[in-house]
Amino acid sequence: MATLRRAVIDVGTNSVKLLVAEVTGREVRPVHEESRQTRLGKGFYETRRLQPEPIARTAEAVAEFAQTARDHSAETIRVIATSAARDAADPRDLTEAILHAAGLKTEIISGAQEADWAFQGVATDAELARQPLLLLDVGGGSTEFILGHGQTISFAHSFALGTVRLMEKFPHSDPPTDLEFNICRHWVKELFQAEVRPRLDPALQHQRAAGEIRLVGTGGTTSILARIEKRLPRFDREKIENTVLSQEQVVAHRKMLWQRPLAERKEIIGLPKLRADVILTGVLIYEAVMEEFGFPELRISTRGLRFAAVMES
Numbered sequence: 632m633a634t635l636r637r638a639v640i641d642v643g644t645n646s647v648k649l650l651v652a653e654v655t656g657r658e659v660r661p662v663h664e665e666s667r668q669t670r671l672g673k674g675f676y677e678t679r680r681l682q683p684e685p686i687a688r689t690a691e692a693v694a695e696f697a698q699t700a701r702d703h704s705a706e707t708i709r710v711i712a713t714s715a716a717r718d719a720a721d722p723r724d725l726t727e728a729i730l731h732a733a734g735l736k737t738e739i740i741s742g743a744q745e746a747d748w749a750f751q752g753v754a755t756d757a758e759l760a761r762q763p764l765l766l767l768d769v770g771g772g773s774t775e776f777i778l779g780h781g782q783t784i785s786f787a788h789s790f791a792l793g794t795v796r797l798m799e800k801f802p803h804s805d806p807p808t809d810l811e812f813n814i815c816r817h818w819v820k821e822l823f824q825a826e827v828r829p830r831l832d833p834a835l836q837h838q839r840a841a842g843e844i845r846l847v848g849t850g851g852t853t854s855i856l857a858r859i860e861k862r863l864p865r866f867d868r869e870k871i872e873n874t875v876l877s878q879e880q881v882v883a884h885r886k887m888l889w890q891r892p893l894a895e896r897k898e899i900i901g902l903p904k905l906r907a908d909v910i911l912t913g914v915l916i917y918e919a920v921m922e923e924f925g926f927p928e929l930r931i932s933t934r935g936l937r938f939a940a941v942m943e944s
Contacts, residue, residue, distance in 0.1 A: 632656050635707075637944040638700035639937045640693055642712040642729070642737065644672035644771025644795050645909060646851065647689055649696040650937040651703045659755055659938045661868070663703050666851075667692045668905040671725070672715040672771050672795040679720045690728035697733045709944045710737045713745050713936075714772025714793060742789025745936060746775040750784055752938030753849055756872070759932065763844045765835065765924070768935055769852050769916050771795035771909070776827065778834050778844070786834035790827060792819070792916065794852065794909040806892045807911065815912070819919045828923070835924065846926040849935035851906060852913030856884055857931045858901030866933075874931045878921045881929060885914045 634655045641648040651663040669688040675681055693710060700708045710729060716722050716739045726737040740748075749768040754760045760781050768775040772793040778786040801818070803811040838844055854866070857874035876884075888896060888911055896907040917929060 636662065636703070636705050637941045638697075638703070638705035638708045639940045639944065640696050640700070640708065640710045640735075641937050641940070642671065642689060642693065642710065642716060642725075644675075644713065644715040644773075644793055645670060646771070647671075647692040647696065648937060649699060650941055651700050651705050652938075652941050654942055654944075657755060657942060659752075659934075659941060663699065664866070665696060665699065667696075670771075670795065672793075672799070674799075675715055675719070676796055676799050679718065681715065681719050681721055681725055683724075686725050686728050689725065690732040693729050693735070694733040697735055707944045708735060709940060710735045711936075711940055712737050712739045714742075714770055714789075714796075717741065718772065718791075742773060742775070743787060745773070746777045746787035746789050747784065748939035749775050749849060749935045750777040750779050750787065750939075751782065751942075752935040752940075753847060753932045754779075754782055755934055755938050755942075756932060759845075759847060759930075763838050763842065764847050765844050765926070766932075767846070767848045767917070767920060769794065769848065769850050769913055774916060776831055778831070778838060780838075785838065786831060788827075788830055790822070792822060794912045794916070797912040797916070798909055801912075803911070807889050812889050812915075816915060816919060819916060820923065823919065823923045831924075844926075845930055846921065846924075846928065847930045847932050848917060849932045852910065852917065853929070853931045854933055855902055855906060855910055856881070856914065856917075859884060859899060860901075862900045864900055868933050871931055871933050876929045876931070878918075878927050878929075881914065881918050881921060885918050888914055 766777040801815040857871040
């Protein structure tokens with residue numbers, strides 16, 4: 632089977648990410664990975680309009696990542712955009728800016744496609760492909776809940792719940808107060824009760840009747856929690872993917888992070904300085920899911936959307 636070197640640039644609500652990988656069938660071997668926070672969703676949720684400065688930062692990052700992909704001899708470069716772009720009233724402002732800056736067309740993918748790719752990407756891990764999973768992909772603008780086993784998905788839905796979206800909906804003090812935390816958590820729990828549980832519960836209970844389900848998290852929040860737990864100053868895929876956090880550990884991380892002012896959070900080993908704000912809402916979402924749906928452990932995966940997208944490039 633032929634091996635191809637491909638690149639995917641993932642334009643998210645919070646950051647732009649690059650994956651250059653060697654692809655042989657369903658085997659994906661990363662060659663180069665990079666991430667840049669451009670905060671495309673900044674100021675977006677009140678107006679549903681992408682703002683000029685975040686668009687410009689995002690287009691510049693895509694152009695630079697495209698050049699990096701070429702420097703790494705990528706045969707194809709694919710640009711995909713997720714929550715903020717698909718929810719925007721003016722997505723052409725973004726796609727045209729990227730076309731002008733990078734000479735590349737942007738695919739705005741649906742929530743269903745994002746969920747499917749997130750699961751298929753995580754399932755490239757042979758160990759995780761062997762067991763039933765509830766996968767959570769928490770992004771800046773949306774969270775995908777995907778239930779499946781191997782390459783078969785029994786439930787997938789994208790919900791309007793993300794780290795940037797939640798942070799902008801519930802601004803907080805520095806450090807946040809207990810009241811601010813409780814208001815934010817109450818809103819998340821109400822969303823779970825009103826929107827997530829009615830859709831997810833039938834499939835979840837059916838799968839649980841057949842055996843244990845593993846909760847897996849992918850995306851920036853869980854990778855950062857693993858890095859904080861293991862005091863990793865930089866991204867280390869092998870060490871991150873060997874991380875399992877108990878519910879008690881997730882709660883402890885949430886308490887520690889929500890009690891510290893931003894300046895102190897920026898000094899935590901494993902927490903990138905530019906992610907020291909959105910980590911608050913990210914860890915809150917995972918804690919709430921574990922409590923609401925009764926998961927005692929969270930396994931962390933660094934794979935997901937980009938792994939599947941690069942297989943299909």
